[in-house]
Amino acid sequence: MSTYRLSSIFRPTSVAVVGSQSRPRSVGRAVINNLLDGGFAGPVALVNLHVQPMPGVITVKRLRDLPWKPDLVVIATPPATVPAVAREAAERGAGAVAVLTVAMGEGPDSPAAQLEAVAREKGLRVLGPNCLGVIAPHVRLNASLASRFPKAGDLALISQSGAISGGLVEWSVGRSVGFSAVVSLGDALDVDFADLLDYFATDHRTRAILLYVEAIRDARKFMSAARAAARTKPVVVVKSGRALALDSAADATHAQHLADSRAIYDAAFRRAGLLQVRSLDELFSAAETLGRLRAFPGRRLAILTNGGGVGALSVDRLRDLGGTVAELSDSTRDRLDAMLPAGWSRTNPVDLVTDIDAERYAGTIEALLDDPANDALLAVNVPTVLSSAVETADAMTQVLRKRAQSPRHKPVFAVWLGHDPAAAEVLDQARIPNYPTESDAVNGFMHLVRYREAQAALMETPPSLPEDFNVDAAAARALVDNALRQGQRWLDPLDTARLLGAYGIPMAPVQHARDAEQAVQLAAPLLAGGQTVVLKILSPDIPHKSEVDGVRLNLGSEAAVREAAQGILQRARAARPQARISGLVVQSTVVRPKARELIAGIADDAVFGPVLVFGRGGTAVDVINDGALALPPLDLRLAHELIARTRVSRVLKAYSDVPAADEGAIALVLMKLAQLAADLPEVRQLDINPLLADASGVIAVDARIAVARGRQLHKGRGHPRFAIFPYPKEWERTLDLADGSHAFVRPVRPEDDAMFREFFTHVTDEDLRLRFFQSVRHFSHEFIARLTQIDYARSMALVALHPEHGHMLGAVRLHADANYDRGEYGILVRSDLKGHGIGWRLMRIMIEYARWLGLKTVEGQVLRDNRTMLAMCEHLGFSIRPDPDDPTLMDVTLPVDHADATGASP
Structure with missing residues (x-):
């Protein structure tokens, strides 16, 4: 609701x-x-x-x-x-x-x-x-x-635990932290995280939202609300219960083992644009940083200090957290040489001599802020008898005050060691984040880095119908349906290879031998061609072949194949006497001496549904535990970002005499797996291990696929198990207008900000009043974000564009309630284009979408003096009644099942 x-x-x-x-x-x-x-x-x-x-x-x-x-x-x-x-x-x-x-x-x-x-x-x-x-x-x-009772402020705290919320209130009183609201969800029978995220996202008293999460029940509803809220203001989350064991099911794939609950929540929070922290104390620290500083591009930090040891500790902490120690440009080094006494470090960290005065401290800050080789500055002041902490703080604030409106404005983080209330007051008055230690300050810097990166990821709207590769989804569907009809949980290796082939994922050819003699027959042509052979045990009851010593590599003769085949079958029967053994898999040896062994796959989560897995592959994959997760759908940018979050990504680059692996081919495999998960909800686990990658591309050497029918995890239309609704490309279409011209209609995208701003210049003040029920003169970032940055699970906004120059002609939006019973609509057309039938056709497509979504009614409120809209609603079959609480409004309601969305225009 x-x-x-x-x-x-x-x-x-x-x-x-x-x-x-x-x-x-x-x-x-x-x-x-x-x-x-x-x-x-x-x-x-x-x-x-x-x-x-x-x-x-x-x-x-x-x-x-x-x-x-x-x-x-x-x-x-x-x-x-x-x-x-x-x-x-x-x-x-x-x-x-x-x-x-x-x-x-x-x-x-x-x-x-x-x-x-x-x-x-x-x-x-x-x-x-x-x-x-x-x-x-x-x-x-x-x-x-x-x-x-805490003081009034601008932080909204939503906690699943009453004890945690009560404790944080107690904590805040002694630290002068104020709240717009504090609420504990308890058992969340009705009001849940998503409802409150929706509420506080538009609450003008709330600057940032803090979440304490134990578990999410409705993943799609949460992700929809979290993504919408994070687009308008910072949302910081701390999750309890992080030390969870990996999946211990004996027959689970390696990908499923890597997808533990902790990692899945991390992936979900990252995709939702939330800033995740690890402790309650860090929760407030992150909120304070985000409240005082704007997000910025880059992760290169310049460090200024009058104490070398503190600078070295800052560098260590920065590297630990994945930040970058900025270089000093030659021009900045020359500028500082002319300003500072001999003995300064001449590198980053910029280590000043201990008796530096406030004027030169300020000049150094100005030089570093002018340097294009860094993105932010950490200023550390160590108290000495030779300099005044207050004067130094005041000098820095004067510099920043002058530069506040500069287009090259950079964030500055301060550490004034020692307890000097007067210096702290100077920094607080200037709204400069002031931290007790250099470690806290570097954490604050990385909070902003991670927040900006999360916002960038949030802007991604991967399409549900990818354009850059073709798949044979029908053939894949037939393979899965046949396996389910026969009661199979695991596809056999032949069908596994066929299914991957349907998605254009290259795999070493697979053959099935019933016994050792047939294995020799199948191997003979390969051996005659100068290749060696791989044999593997084939059994639906032996998920991990290495556990029964069921693999033999590089077999170079028929005798070696026969002996290996007999040995594999004997060992398997001895180790697993109850197992159903179907025979052997025969493959040619894949010889790629400089290839990296990777793992790529799909895991299944009871809350978030399908999860993409990537990392270091091989037989020791569970021990190495180098994996990263992402929620589908993916595009190429998200796929590359997933790869970059693993340690193995470093060896994908060129080193020694080993050329770089084709990372683009790896990313394409991940995209194809995401599309496979979208097309085939019954694929519950998929494991490609190893996936070999080198300069020439990728090839799957071994793969396993588990299938099962499962319950629908999410309400509404779309994929029954995806937590994130993809960009609905299928709602793109061309409309014929009343004057014979055409308009291209598509769902709104986050990058449409500038287009909406230009559109509003063609809408009169009166039409804006009729649409928003008030005079709108300033279109803030938050206002535009609510119009353009939507989540398609519950909201849809369709824009009509000129087919040639792309100018926006009008837009209609529909927001469904959480139960998918009712939807509220809104519509606006350029004032100079009224009478062309744009609004009428947008309303019809909106009703069509409401029917597709399964809504029972579409409703809205219209100003009593908006006669054009009321007439259109009447023509479309809406019932029109006075609003019982506001005499200036009319309530309009349309039963979707009885609506005629294809009727002629009035």
Whole structure:
């Protein structure tokens, strides 16, 4: 239900608490005390059968006895009573309930299930159960069990754990950290991470969102909301339960072993554009850095210090975290030579002599900021009796103040060692991030680097229909369907090779021999051609051949083949007497002496679905554990980024007498695997190990594929198991307009920012008012981002473009609720192009999309004086009614099943 009625949780007009007050330590009494101590301005009530009068609080026995409608109801009653209390709250007009009650149970007859049914029937939002409550400092709301009330600020904290949220509130009070809201999800029966990310993404009081995550239930809903939120403001996440074991299933592929839960969450957070940190303390540190500094391109850090040891430690930490120590350009070195006394380091870190004065310190900062060879500056000041920490800090702030509007503005990180409150105050006033240690500062620098890289990845919208290679999906589908009909879990090697071949992934030819003599017959032509032969055991019950010594390489004669075949079969039968042994696989030896052994594959996760795996291959793949993961779909940039996150990527480059491997061919294999996962949801595991790569390309030497029918992981249309909805290229089309001209229609893309800005110059103030219900004069980055950077799982925006010069003619958008029941639309056409039929045809394609998505109704709000839109809605079959809460608005609703999206224009 997304943000529906969430204002009742974070900006309630009134609060009622249902629970006991008789015991001094009762939950009801604690919440009432927090509400009163926090200074909530609206009416507050306590509801209890044995209620006692309390000053400043209305006390009643039943919710229905209240003289006013409770906007938010906090429930702290025994589990069996909660559903009835929630129903009474909804019937009394409440928009939301926060359920603090624990142990609500599971299953169809549990109190939790009954509460969920009430919520769905009544449209009631439920926070919890088993939650700490909610704190909204800007409205003085503390409807929680937290022991302290934090100050108002611009950080929204969403925690799955009540204990963690309460502890972080306590932590923040002593550090002057302020919040726009603090909320614990508890069991998240209704309101979940995605709902709150949607809400805080558009909350003007929230600058950054902090998440404490234990587990995600609905991956697509989470990824959709997280990607949308991260496009507008920083989202920082810390995940507990990271030390998880690898998949220990005996028959799992090597790719599945590499895809442990920790690595999958890392990949999901990275793809969503979230900045992941490893501790609660780092959570706030990252938020503070991102709040004070803009993201910047590059990862080259210049370091300025008057203490050589601190500079060396900074370099060590920077290299540990993957940053780059910037070089000093020759011109900058000459400039500093003329300014600084003899003895300075003449390299990065720039190590000054200890008696440097504030003026020369400032001049050095200016020179380093002018140097194009770096991207950011870390300034470290070590206290000495020969220089003033305050004067040095003030000199630096003067330099930065002058350069604030410079197009070459770079971020600066400060470390003023020692406790000097006056110097810290100077830096704080200038909003320069000031860290206690050089390690913390380098962490802050890398937070910004990683955040920018996450934002770049977020802009990627890989197409669902790739253009740069052809696949035979029908042939692959037939192979999988046949295996499923026969009850096979693993494709046999012949079908495995055929399926990879259908996707253009080269593999060494495979032949099946029933016994040793047939193996000799199949090997004979290969041996006659001067090749050597590889034999492998073939059994659906022996997933890892090396465990039964079931592989022999480089066999150069028929006698060697016969002896090896007999030995492999005997050893396999002895080691696994119950195994079904089908015979042997016969292949020619792949001779690529300078090839690197890689692994590429698909793993399956119960929450996030298919996961792409890449890394170092070979028989020791599980021990080496050099792998990286990515959620599909992929494009080439994302595939190369996946490769770069492994250690083996370093040896793909040229070294010694070994030429560089064809990284483009490796990336193409990963893209093809992503497309295979998109086309064949029944492929649950796929392992190419080894995948040999050298200068001439790639070839799969061995592969395994597991298939199974599985449950749909995600609501709505699209791939039933993908957590990320790909760019829907299939909705690109050409429309015929009323005047005989044409328009090209496609889904909006993140890079359309400039196109939308140009489009708005052709829309009158009056048309903007009719569309956005207010006068719009400034189109901020956040405003445009909400229009262009959408996630296609729940949102669709279609733009109509001139087919020749590409100018934007109009746009229509549809946003579905989380249950895919209703969708809200919006539309805008260039003011100088009205009457050409653009809006009419965009509305029709929007209705067509709503039907494809499975929505029951499309609805919207139209200003009463927008007669053109109301007439169009009437023609399309919308019902039109006055809005009960706003006389200036009309509510329009269309039952999608009964809509005629192909009717003639009016």
